[in-house]
Amino acid sequence: MSQTKRLQSGGRIDRSKPLTFTFNGQSLQGYEGDTLASALLANGISLVSRSFKLHRPRGIMGAGAECPNSLVQVGRGAGTIPNLRATQTELYQGLEANSVNCWPSVKFDVNAVTGLFSPLLPAGFYYKTFKWPKSWWDKVYEPRIRKAAGFGKAPTEPDPDRYDKKNRHCDVLIVGAGPAGLAAALEAGRRGARVILCDEQNEFGGSLLANRQYLDGKPGIEWAKTAVAELESLEEVTLLARTTAFGHYHHGFVSLLERVTDHMGLTSPDGRPRQRQWRVRANQVVLATGAIERPLVFCNNDRPGIMPASAVSTYINRYGVRPGQRAVVFTNNDSAYQTALDLNDHGIDVAAIVDVRPESDSVLVDRARKEEIPIYGGYAVVDTRGGQHVSGVKVMRLNGRGDGVYGEIHHLDCDLVASSGGWNPVIHLHSHPGGTMRYDESIASFVPDQAVGNTYNAGACNGNFALGGCITEGLSAGATAAAGVGFGSEDIEGEAPATGKQQESPLRPMWRVPSRKAIPRAPKQFIDVQNDQTSADVYLAVREGYRSIEHIKRYTAMGFGTDQGKLGNINGAGIAAEALGEDIAKVGTTTFRPAYTPVTMGAFAGRELGPERFHAVRKTPMHKWHVDHGALFENVGDWKRPWYYPKPGESMREALDRESYQTRHAVGVLDASTLGKIDVRGPDAAEFLNRVYTSGWKTMEVGKARYGIMLSEDGMIMDDGVSARIAEDHYHMTTTTGGAARVLGHLEEYLQTEWPELQVYLTSTTDQWAAISLAGPHARDVVAKVVSGVDLSGGAFPFMTWRDCEAAGVPARLFRISFSGELGFEINVQANYGQYVWDAVWEAGQEYGITPYGTETMHILRAEKGFIIAGQDTDGSVNPMDFGMHGLLSKKKDYIGRRSLSRPDAMREDREQFVGLVTLEDPKEIIPEGAQLVEEPNANEAPKPVPLHGYVTSSYYSSTLGHSIALAMVKRGRERMDDVLYSPQADGRVIQCRITSPVFYDPKGERQNV
Amino acid sequence: MSEAIRQESPLVERITSGRKAASPSDAGITLRERPFLGCVNLRGNPDDPDFTDAVKGVLGLALPSGPNTVADSGDITAFWLAPTEWFVRTGANAERDLIAGLEEALAGQHIATNDVTGNFTTVELSGPHARDVLEKGCTLDLHPRAFAPGQCAQTLLGHAGILIRPLADGQAFEIVVRRSFADYMFIWLEDATVEYGGMAVSD
């Protein structure tokens, strides 16, 4: 038998489109238009999960985002999705869902026995229990809790779906397409404003989808359909169904999650993303987010079959589902009378309306009376019975103050309890950016007070629950918002549809229905059914001294669940107020924070995934050549730099040994295009360089180049590089690869903010130049074959000079510089010619045994020479004196960072200083970079802490020297030459090393000056 | 320079003749590269008539003075980049003459010219979904009401800095991107167009 609980007719489901799905392995049927929850209820299944702490049976409770119980795992394999709310999961053919948090099964849950021990799990048990003995945490408590408390399971394979993001600006964003939102969209859209209207539901209409109210004499949904049709015709209106506004940030920035294909199947059926995050920048924001009915809190109010009254109406009216056979309606206000009528009209027996108000008089109450539904005025449901489903309620008379019950106990059999404690405006999005709220006694809930920015609340979220009022407020908000961006005036232009008479009697606030026994001994009155937090827990928290609602929330974990307390938090605040003896208006609510409902991680990642798109990947003009020649690449900043070029069968060490041998003995070629390049020009260019570099630049002649270091104002080394003088007023500056953007920003900052009087223009030319660096004894021979227009002899073109020339017929700048200690040249040509000139160099170098080398060999060659790499040997905490660079510190001028070099800390004598290290026991052993250095030979056994004397910044095997070398920062290092230090390793080994000069090779620099 | 000297665009591996021929006919997006256009970065003081007049004399058009605007004479396109900075684009291989002309006309003034022909490449993105695709990675308001022909902007597309201008109302955009980012941007765009039937490349 299928869909035994489906009503014969009605609902917004398409009965011509049956869908098959499975729940916990059972094959079932539903219809298009169903949610998983409505389809389960249609099949008589209401028990879907177990509560987090006590593992009590949990049924489908709500009908939307507020449902705390209906968490399911959908699908399996890579695409499986944990913890979806069945109430917001649209049914599709083949949907496969399983309960979460109930092992071994939802019906037989061994953990439910914890319910018997529940006195052991009171509020704060997370903080109090499981503390001792310490060793039990890993072995006993944590595995036990994890197994018992586990929600759904995350997939273990990569997500097969695509996710995307979209940035969109609009004049007016309207959140919620119920009556107020549709009215606002019509008002703003008709005026030509750029409008986005989004709604979390699959259809627009909001409450009109689920109730039977009339507009202009027709069912409200007809009005909604007409409105949607008109909005669709407006070019500048964007309609987003299945789209939840989950975060409202500052300056009109609102994040939306559009579920693009979730309703089509487990994975996206075409190239479309499964979900899309809209990052909307709205000039005006209209919130029409509606209200959520809060249930009444009474003993054993958590049994399956106990639901908010509006959810019952939704299942009947929208989904054509019979949620029970015999219902008790329990309320403190008029709206649940509509539910009683909905039940009654669909042939569902209403055993009673239990109304905590002794008297009530309104259109709905009159109709219920006319239908002869028994009404218990001034009574309350004080307890329920049942096992895996509610089977009856106990009803008693309420006293005048509402704080006690008395008299005869009436036992009413039922399998459905529809309860209503009033309505809570959905003020989440109003509150996210700091909007304030106030307590409104007429609805016994919190409503928006001061909004942030151009934000307007309209309709039920503003505390206005009457349909006519919602529409008028929507029109008004639409007009105000449109006027705010210059589309018309704040006067409403559209016409509101006519609504019926809606006289209501006031509600009677009731946060907690009194029980027969005092709170600690009374049966549990659940506030948060997902987290098993009860009124007793709130009372305990207050008894233990918590006063702030924020603390009470954290102590009890109330509202911590995936539902974030949408049903229970206001009740919790009310019960806390009661326990504190204070006014709820003063107690307030906890802070509403994004996300309104859970958001898939994929929606935040979007397409920024994988090695090609996670961040930018920058490539040099010769990139493909490197790929073709077997290069492995290293990420330096965003750049891909060739790391080394192994030949077939070669190990990394062998490749590095070969590259460095060839470079030291023949000639090597390196792609240096990634170095940052800044064109510095203007009458004050020399003065500017004088201020930003530590050394003097004014006297350097045109045609020459110089190494310089830049400091931050705190005196620490920031970057380094070679700059060349192109003309009197013109320099070509280079920076490290990773530091280019930072250096340009640093220079512009000083130029624009501190020294606006300096006439200097800075232009980034990093990408303009392909830089081909040649090093080795044959470098000049190769350059001579390629370059024309320069006398390359050592006398005419000495070290640290540059010349204009042609390389392979292409205009070029040729620099005579070296980072390897060998004779070196660097050819710079316009990047589009880079590959062409590289080819020419490669060809010319063949007879000299030219080899390409990568960054690793470059690092080895420079380390042999003791040249630093800013960012590797420096870390923002080291100054030039630490590196013995006193000769680069001009005494004749001020420069950025100079003043800091005379601060006491910079002058400290026990600072770490730059030295070399060689290993003693095994001369080929490479000390790991970052390794710590101590004086204590047996550091692992010595009393802790063992005093640290330094750390390794760079470490390599040098085939040229035949042993390993390291660069390190060591306390007073320069006066400790030949001292032995020890480097304890994580595996227990200790590496012995000796302090040396950081210059291991050709200390006089004879090789580069030939 | 001799004819044999070869230039390569940063998209040489992506935009091949084979790929052009195989481009899907129903692609929602078409990308066209305009490689090797002569590009010059010009710095100077727009409040100094000596500067603006001399530049106008060389370019044949006045530099755009309003932020984020473009002046276009057909031969020369000048984009505002900053209060003292313009991106001036001319035809292929014309940049050196343009720089020489500017340097001569502006001699003695505090200015800077830089050949940035190799620093950038230019692509055009067109098709009914051009704006949809760019909105995936660009926070600029690309709606024709906010961003119309004659305007330009420097912004981000994904993680790449770009200079962008609309060519037609919401249907086509020109993007100038730094050379080293061009391949990343191509891959990004190609992936972004999947839901619209892919990206065609054309001449």
Place this chain on the structure above:
Amino acid sequence: MLHIKCPWCGWRDESEFGYGGEAHIERPKDPDSVSDAEWADYLFFGSNRRGDFRERWVHSAGCRRWFNAVRDTTTYEFKAFYRMGEEPPGGEQ
């Protein structure tokens, strides 16, 4: 994600900007004339104001200009944007 108005380019997303900390802190003209304590104060100590705060931003992905803003640190509301060299609105703080 803040919305920031570059004094040249207009309103742009925060992702295009870099933050520069407190504004109107001038580098000492003659650093040698200040004490270590004064130099440290210049370098490391900001006013950390609650409420309206003058701060520097740079339009790093756009025109690369530095400029100043007044922002309420409790609400994130920008009260003003003004160019380098221009007087801050509201006078002395």
